[in-house]
Amino acid sequence: MIGKLAPWYREHGRHALPWRASRDRWTVLVSEVMLHQTQVPRVAAVFDTFMARFPTPAATAAAGPAAVITAWGRLGYPRRARWLWEASLRIVQDGWPSDLSELPGVGRYTAAAVAAQVDDDDRVGIEVNIRRVCERVLGTRLAESEAEECVREIGKGLRPRDRLLAMMDLGATVCTARAPSCDRCPIVSLCATRGTHADETKRRPQARYVGSFRQRRGTVMARLRVGPVAAAELDGEVLASLLDDGLAEVTRGRAHLPRPPRRGSSPGAGVRGR
């Protein structure tokens, strides 16, 4: 099949996204972590400001977890910020691991995506957009290994970096989840579906957010970001879970909070042993 994806990508790829300008490993890693379950426009809005403050692993590690978690702002899933700081510390101490999935918060997809973008590594990462494109092209649900093979087929002639970004951009801007624009699709001629089909991998339905424990955590995190607050003013159960995740360090030096419990310490009579 003639490669129509490459010219489409050259013309319609989202080359202006701020992180696309760099092949710096740290810059690309930060972008990928921020993009976990988070839409592109939300990341684009804060990316340059974040990178100006945390331009390198050394700067990030030196800034400490509280600064990173605070700067994360309202991006959501603040554990990502905590893990990113931990990753920066490991990189400073031990150097970059050959497999980035050794870093906290970096899984199969992110490790492959960073390697592809920075080193043109041939490993294929599968995320939601690429999976959707492949499942529609083949007209059936795919295991990860099958999706990888599909990407190699569709992306023939593209270098790994361009292959990854072209497939993602296609999924994000043309082969969208709800209403694909098949009339604008460069590979519609080899697509078995040309629309949506019932067998597509479905997102696991999230638990209702309004009224959830997650929302309570979000409320406490928002309060902690503002500034000092006494622990007694916060939801104790939520605060305990934040301490478990290393997120209450956002308040280090600014508030009176209990220290995280030591392993093996005996629980007291308080809320959940704290």
Added chain:
DNA sequence: AACTCGGGGGT
């Protein structure tokens, strides 16, 4: 395999 983990925007 199923759960948990934020938050915002689109429909």
Added chain:
DNA sequence: ACCCCAGAGTT
């Protein structure tokens, strides 16, 4: 109200 989002870690 429900769906969607460049996932990862834990159980």
